[in-house]
Amino acid sequence: MLSIYGSSREEGNSEVLAQYLLTDIVHQSIYLRNYSIHPIRDQRHDQGGFDPVDDDFDQLINQFLNHDVIVFVTPLYWYGMTGLMKNFVDRWSQAMRDERLDFKERVKGKEAYLIITGGGEVEVKALPLIQQFQLIFDFVGMSFKGYVIGKGVKRGDVHEDEGAILKARLINEKLKRHT
Numbered sequence: 249m250l251s252i253y254g255s256s257r258e259e260g261n262s263e264v265l266a267q268y269l270l271t272d273i274v275h276q277s278i279y280l281r282n283y284s285i286h287p288i289r290d291q292r293h294d295q296g297g298f299d300p301v302d303d304d305f306d307q308l309i310n311q312f313l314n315h316d317v318i319v320f321v322t323p324l325y326w327y328g329m330t331g332l333m334k335n336f337v338d339r340w341s342q343a344m345r346d347e348r349l350d351f352k353e354r355v356k357g358k359e360a361y362l363i364i365t366g367g368g369e370v371e372v373k374a375l376p377l378i379q380q381f382q383l384i385f386d387f388v389g390m391s392f393k394g395y396v397i398g399k400g401v402k403r404g405d406v407h408e409d410e411g412a413i414l415k416a417r418l419i420n421e422k423l424k425r426h427t
Contacts (some may be wrong), residue, residue: 249275249423250315254322254333256281261365261400264407266321268416269363269396273423276315278308280332288338298342308336309343313351317359317423318390320381324366324374329381337384344388356389361419365412367401394419 251270255262258281283304291298312318322329329337343351362381364374374397385392396415400406407413 249273249317249319250312251275251277251319251321252312252333252336253277253279253281254320254330254336256330256332257323257403260323260403261398261406262321262323262363264400264404265365265396265398265409265412265416266319266363268413269319269361269420269423271417271420273420275319276311278311280308280330280336283308285332285335285339287335288341290341292341292345297345301342305336305339305342309339309349309351313349313354315358317361317426319361319363321363322377324364324370324377327373328377340388352388358390359393360385360390361393362395363398363416364395365398365400365406367399367405370399371397394422 251266253263253266285305285308286301286303289299320333322333325331328334340351343349362378364370364377366374378395382392396412396419398406398412399409
């Protein structure tokens with residue numbers, strides 16, 4: 249299992265909520281804030297295709313492709329995923345055309361979970377992001393297995409969201425039975 253964290257803040261609410269979901273589950277974690285992933289330069293229709301990019305994306309996409317269950321963890325930023333997470337997902341367009349990766353075939357059937365935290369009426373405000381991830385997963389053939397939306401603005405606020413913690417723990421139990 250792999251967890252991919254999109255927050256630029258260490259130990260923020262999304263990471264805290266992920267801890268509830270991942271308790272006692274062997275997993276690898278990627279904190280995107282610790283890597284350099286350049287924005288995509290769209291060369292899909294260029295004669296030569298995509299130029300190589302000198303950043304950490306190749307290393308990260310290989311880790312991603314080597315896991316069957318992925319937990320995407322992001323705070324809600326301006327009603328969407330963080331820029332760090334968006335850069336990672338946008339670069340999938342390049343990975344899909346990289347013959348070394350066999351991305352399309354290797355990503356099919358992977359199971360995906362999503363953790364989102366934010367303030368205000370996050371339960372409503374996060375719905376478009378959930379739909380966006382659902383569409384992304386459908387497009388690449390991943391199976392969207394579940395999500396948790398947690399309420400929290402200041403560090404640690406999510407500890408007070410009993411509903412989100414309960415849902416994270418329920419998914420945790422499901423995952424422990426699955427692995």
